[in-house]
Amino acid sequence: MTRYSRETWFIVIATVVVRLAYALYTGFTADDAFITFRYADNIAYGLGFVYNDAQRVLGTTTPLFTLILALASFLKFPLVGASLVVSIAASAATAVVIYRFAVALRFRLLSFVPVIVYILWPRSLPGETCGMETALFTLLVTSALYFRFRGFDYYAVGMATLATVTRPEGAFVLALVGIAVIAHHPHRWWHYALVSLSLIGPWVVFATIYFGSFIPNTIAAKTALYSQFGQESLGETLRYLLALHTPFGWVVLAAVTAGAIWFWRSQRFGRLELLWLAGMIAFYLLSGAHIFFWYIVPIYPVYLLFASAALVPIWDRLPLTLQHAPAARIGLGAVLCAALLFGAYSPATFYKSYQESLEAMHQQVGLYLFAESNPKDLVAAEDIGYIGYYSQRTILDRDGLVSPEAIPYNRAGNYLPLILDYRPDWVVVCDPSPISPFVNDDSFLNRYEQVRAFQAGQTAYRIYRQRLPVDQPAPGEK
Numbered sequence: 001m002t003r004y005s006r007e008t009w010f011i012v013i014a015t016v017v018v019r020l021a022y023a024l025y026t027g028f029t030a031d032d033a034f035i036t037f038r039y040a041d042n043i044a045y046g047l048g049f050v051y052n053d054a055q056r057v058l059g060t061t062t063p064l065f066t067l068i069l070a071l072a073s074f075l076k077f078p079l080v081g082a083s084l085v086v087s088i089a090a091s092a093a094t095a096v097v098i099y100r101f102a103v104a105l106r107f108r109l110l111s112f113v114p115v116i117v118y119i120l121w122p123r124s125l126p127g128e129t130c131g132m133e134t135a136l137f138t139l140l141v142t143s144a145l146y147f148r149f150r151g152f153d154y155y156a157v158g159m160a161t162l163a164t165v166t167r168p169e170g171a172f173v174l175a176l177v178g179i180a181v182i183a184h185h186p187h188r189w190w191h192y193a194l195v196s197l198s199l200i201g202p203w204v205v206f207a208t209i210y211f212g213s214f215i216p217n218t219i220a221a222k223t224a225l226y227s228q229f230g231q232e233s234l235g236e237t238l239r240y241l242l243a244l245h246t247p248f249g250w251v252v253l254a255a256v257t258a259g260a261i262w263f264w265r266s267q268r269f270g271r272l273e274l275l276w277l278a279g280m281i282a283f284y285l286l287s288g289a290h291i292f293f294w295y296i297v298p299i300y301p302v303y304l305l306f307a308s309a310a311l312v313p314i315w316d317r318l319p320l321t322l323q324h325a326p327a328a329r330i331g332l333g334a335v336l337c338a339a340l341l342f343g344a345y346s347p348a349t350f351y352k353s354y355q356e357s358l359e360a361m362h363q364q365v366g367l368y369l370f371a372e373s374n375p376k377d378l379v380a381a382e383d384i385g386y387i388g389y390y391s392q393r394t395i396l397d398r399d400g401l402v403s404p405e406a407i408p409y410n411r412a413g414n415y416l417p418l419i420l421d422y423r424p425d426w427v428v429v430c431d432p433s434p435i436s437p438f439v440n441d442d443s444f445l446n447r448y449e450q451v452r453a454f455q456a457g458q459t460a461y462r463i464y465r466q467r468l469p470v471d472q473p474a475p476g477e478k
Contacts, residue, residue, distance in 0.1 A: 033131030259309030366390025
């Protein structure tokens, strides 16, 4: 086995061990992941690509990941575990791609640096182990950019197309890669188009016929929902995206800048990759949507590759002999590991605590509704992941992700009329919540009564049941 092969296997094993340990420690599965899980289960059970039975709404932004999990569900694998296996495998493959990128970009003895940083990056760990499609999307985007750099254009177009079927943002990398490959080989444009259409065409046709559009309903839903709240200033959003609220974020940004300069001067590399970074950051700045922590994770492999490149010219200037170089590499690796593990500890503790609150509130609400409600009852809820998955009830999604009927109410900021017009049997509200100011409104309280509350810290989820006539038994009673 060559040194290159040994290092590749070591990278795979290290990535798996780190992410598995992180997942076991935190136990964290994001609420949104359970929306995808419910779609996957319904596909596997023959109910169709639906969240609520017989309601054809594309309320997930990740068709490819949903179909992969549907296969796992069909084969009777628990979806929390299956999503973790897929994500860890994708992360390991991403680490290998980063290593090959570093080798091809003449990192030489420092080829391990961007790999270590990626494997232990505090912001990537929760995003790539929380049950979401993030790790798969990150792999596809990073692979598309790597294959374009190496001149494997058909693979680059294929990876970028699959990224588009994994998340809508993939369309941006597909456009970048498509322009780059056509500019390089204009006479092959129809070959590249054929590759892309063969992968994305079947989904576009199916989604247009089945849902009425291949554009996820979640885009309109989030735009309407966050038009009333949750928007930060451009400066605050930028500070969050690049961690500029900490000195460490500024150091990394300075390293990215230095690395970009070295790449361009030494190899004329980086135009496509910097366009990807800048375009994604600009999109999140200007989208007006609330930025969740997993949104930014896919840019990190490239971002960290540039940051790590800042060390190469410094290393080359060090007066190291052949005897001292191995010890220096080990020392640098040890320092990086120690710093990153230290940085990852606090977030890991946070997500461990957060998971405990999800299980104490969201999951318990779902289990309570499953036990106390009738199978045909309609439940109006926000944060419908755990609640919808564990209740197995028809959900009126007050956020609008799987319920388009909620979108006009949210756009207007009229949250109570949605309840009054659709008359759900149960209403679940978060206290505090910007879309639940009506809990003290007489129009609501005259129709609904609180029957249970689940609390963790300062947050509570309250369950209201529609008031019944005196002579009518409650659900479950004879």
